[in-house]
Amino acid sequence: MSERSGIMGCAERAVPLCCRSRSGEWLLCLLLFWSSLAAAEQPSKTAEQWLQQLAPALNRTSYKGVFVYTRGNDVNSMRIYHRYRDGHVRERLVQLDGANGEIIRDDNRVVCIYPNKGQVQLDNVIPAGPFAEAFANQLTPVTRWYTPTLLREDRIAGYPAVGIELKAKDKDRYSYRLWLEKNTGLLVRSEVVGVRGHTLERFQFTDLTFTDNIPDSELEAKPGNRTIQREDIRQPDASPHRTEWSMGWKPAGFVAAAAPVSARNEAVAYSDGLASFSVFVEPLKGVDMPSGVSRIGATTAYLRKIRRNNTTFLITVVGEVPPLTARRVANGIELGH
Amino acid sequence: MDERLKEILSAMVDDEADELSVRRVLQQGDVEEMQRSWQHWHQVRALLRDEERPFAKVDVSAAVRAQIDGAQPQRRLRLPAVTKVLPRQARPWALTAMVAMALGLGFGAGSQWRHALPGAADLVASADGGSHSIMRVDDSGDNAASGMTNISMAQLDPAQREQLSAYLLRHAQHSSIGGGRGAVGFARVASISYDDQ
Incomplete structure (x- = not known):
């Protein structure tokens, strides 16, 4: 997209000069023709290229919405607010079914808010070891352990999504089916598939809005929950x-x-x-x-x-x-x- | 949309709403919110039953509105394909209302409901009859003959359940932050943690 914009930008800037002669017009037409051909022949992304977007998109995209998580006959709906601003991630998850619990994340700090017991702050967790750096640099060789296959495009929560099947190459891990939103690469649906092909769990957005306009108030727990000492939990x-x-x-x-x-x-x-x-x-x-x-x-x-x-x-x-x-x-x- | 309407919509998804309730829903003016709720319920149902939603992308609301207003639609809507695959022998009025509702709200979602895939029910062994479903060990190719003792949440006392939930929550934290899995990790344990606390 950016390449296409770049080509068009050059052409537009060249127009006043080229228009001074007929040969210039032909040159302009030829350039536009070639650029359109180049755009048409640009191959679509491979599964590996899509997977490289997966991790950064999960953190560096700002969005809010509702997702459904199912396993067996259990269904849980959660509302999520996720904001990435100035290199910091803030996230709030609100349980919509049953108990009205919340999880608040501020970078690596996580606080769980239980309806009956109040807030519990978990130990800070830091990405560790070579994996963290590899993940950040998009060098994680996921395809070494899984065989990726592009699935047909779908539409999830109103957005076009690319489906990728990742079949485990051994029995030490499960297989996955992932759907990434086409523009951002955000994971909008996932399925974990057992060794025998049964779907063990599903995660899917049912409502999703991409927006940078998420105020602090939407990232804070609603007032009224009792705060308790950590030792009580x-x-x-x-x-x-x-x-x-x-x-x-x-x-x-x-x-x-x-x-x-x-x-x-x-x-x-x-x-x-x-x-x-x-x-x-x-x-x-x-x-x-x-x-x-x-x-x-x-x-x-x-x-x-x-x-x-x-x-x-x-x-x-x-x-x-x-x-x-x-x-x-x-x-x-x-x-x- | 008030809670009563939400309940009616929920009942309609289950084909359990009575005629008066359906009429009440059809008379509501806040169509957009009902659309969202209707779609949400059907997506949940589709996820639960591992079903296809072939009409989910089709917005036929304009054609139906034209028909309701007395104008002839551009194309005839093909309803038989919708009606013949409903899982229950619904009462005629309910079926009509369901189809009208689905079309009027612009969603085909749920039009081809079917029961869960054969064998899918085998996936879950009842643990406590409620929120904690324990998967059968033999799903992953490592069957009971492997000699592992199966721990059911229902068999644990509250203190043990709380301890196990704490491990699950901490793993979710590791998974979401270190493993780059975002909200998925927390979604896995949220209901367990809340129910058990």
Whole structure:
């Protein structure tokens, strides 16, 4: 588009000079003909090129709307306000069904507002490791682990969208179908597909407006929610002691993507550019959690307990990966002495 | 649009509204808001049932309005394809009202409702009869023979459920910020977290 504008701009600027002679007119016509031919022959984007837009568009586009998230028979509608301004992301999600909860995000700071318990601020999380830089530079080799195929164009929430199927090349991860809005590349619909082809979860905008005009008031929680102390909310262990652990196995392509700012080393997130999982390694205190696997839509939580030096540790792997993958990751965790 | 109208629209989507209610909706002046609600409900239904929405892009409102006003439309609307695929044997008045409503509001969404794909119901094993559906382990090719113990949310006590929800929420945070997944990560856990808190 910008190239086309550029060509037309040159032609317009050339018109007064060319119009002084007949040969100039012919030259102008020839230039316009060539430029139109060049525009017509410009190949459409490949799936890989569209995927390169995915991550930046999610953060750097300002929009508001309503999306629906479904898994199985569960449906949740959420209103979202997302503003990118001066390099900062502010986001507010409002639950529209059931309890009236909210999630407020200010860059890496996240506050959850529960209808009954008030506000809870989560630990700051920072993108970590080589993955973060690779992701920002659009070098993440997503297509190394997934086979991309362009689907037919569709219309989502009133906008034309490009569909991309990403079929997992191994059974360590799920497949995806993504739809990106054509102008911005914003993800407007996604489906996570299980190994046997069943759709495990869907996310889709039903109402969407691209706008830079999102006032601060729309990014703030509505007044009236009771603010409570963090200690009132049961959190995974907040022990100040650093837990030493190492990962014996992880699926190919997954690299460290994020970690809490705290130095307790209790959690690290890994991603292959599409799927992600988090590993939590913490001393088991207070609540005795069972061992086993729980699945909610595309999300798997695998819990394993290890006893070391008279202390029981709970290893929890949570992510959008098959249960076997989560179990293998959890079983590969080794605690330091 | 008031709550009562929203309820009627919702009932119409389920083909459960009575004739008087449908007439009331048809007499409303705020068509745009009803359009949005109608479309939203149908999109939700389409998502739930994994169905195609072949008429979703067709805006026939102008033709229907012309017909209502007594003018002849440019082309005859092909209704049979719409009516024959409705999943229920709807009462005649309800069917007419539904079609009229769908066309009048300018949406074909929902015109080709069908039940969920065969086998789709197998995806979800009831956990607590409500908001927490636990997927069967065997969907991902790693079946119960793998020896994994399946933890159902319903089997956990409130403290355990709260702890697991906290892990899910923290993962959502990692996923959204570090994994570049935006709002999708939080959408995954929002309802669980809120219901359990």
